Amino acid sequence: MSPVRRCSRTACGRPAVATLTYVYADSTAVLGPLATYAEPHCYDLCAEHSERLTAPRGWEVVRLSDPSAPSRPSGDDLEALANAVREAARPQERGDGTRGRGPRTADPMEVARRGHLRVLRSPDS
Numbered sequence: 001m002s003p004v005r006r007c008s009r010t011a012c013g014r015p016a017v018a019t020l021t022y023v024y025a026d027s028t029a030v031l032g033p034l035a036t037y038a039e040p041h042c043y044d045l046c047a048e049h050s051e052r053l054t055a056p057r058g059w060e061v062v063r064l065s066d067p068s069a070p071s072r073p074s075g076d077d078l079e080a081l082a083n084a085v086r087e088a089a090r091p092q093e094r095g096d097g098t099r100g101r102g103p104r105t106a107d108p109m110e111v112a113r114r115g116h117l118r119v120l121r122s123p124d125s
Contacts, residue, residue, distance in 0.1 A: 005038060007046035016044030029055045032064035088116060
């Protein structure tokens, strides 16, 4: 017997990554991480079949996330990254009350600047 569990779908030999369990009393299909042991009333599914899973009409599909699995970037992640880049590109203003009144003064801890990088003096010196 192979130590790798295979997808339960007919004619699919890909390795299983998720376990499907039906809760008939609640009309719910629960899809979660691969169970530790193969259970007789559960179905092991490969990545493709677990992503395409649909339930019968009137049933609900509950997808439990696997915390150890790498998460896919979402639209929110991309938007947050774009906002961070825009914020870094903006000229910095000091909060010392000189906003809009004359040239920006250097931070007393700043020794040199190259682009967006700064060389800071140690607080001890």
